[in-house]
Amino acid sequence: DIQMTQSPSILSASVGDRVTITCRASQSISGWLAWYQQQPGKAPKLLIYKASNLERGVPSRFSGSGSGTEFTLTISSLQLDDFATYYCQHYSTFSYSFGQGTKLEI
């Protein structure tokens, strides 16, 4: 099975900062890579699909990139609403997997 490792586990930042979260795969993967934001007590929200495609309605300060084994989620200018936990998610043959999450805190 392909393992997805996110880093960092915790990220401290301030409003207005530019931040990057990384998701590394244990082997080269296709572009079926998505990113989610989860607020406490809420269901996850899709941000990015197929590595770099912005989900409808998601602010343009969110962007995704990467290929092979390394993928990144970038938030260009943090807003208060962005402080949450972020997960990457990958699909490979007959199976899905999530990264362990990155908590973005003020």
Add this chain to the structure above:
Amino acid sequence: EVQLVESGGGLVQPGGSLRLSCVGSGVSFSTDSLTWVRQAPGKGLEWVSYISSSSTSMYYSDSVKGRFTISRDNAKNSLFLQMTSLRAEDTAVYYCARDILRAFDIWGQGTMVTVSS
């Protein structure tokens, strides 16, 4: 409004069974693939199971294979997860979600399953 609503969670003893349901509205249910994802208290997200639009393909995580069964009734816009031989480690909030391009774009609010004696 597009919506998924789960139900059926509750407290069950180890070794017991439970059936979760997810009803969709405002979505083209019969043409969508669907999935179950769970989250143990204070933990991350874990994918559980997937079913294609016409039920021809079903996948399971290794942790639930042989114990959980996913199914759907497109006429009733409903998705199900039959859970048997439940263990303490199955305790979690269970979410249903729509699968579009191998990502999950619409989620329910979740239903809590607690496995405890």
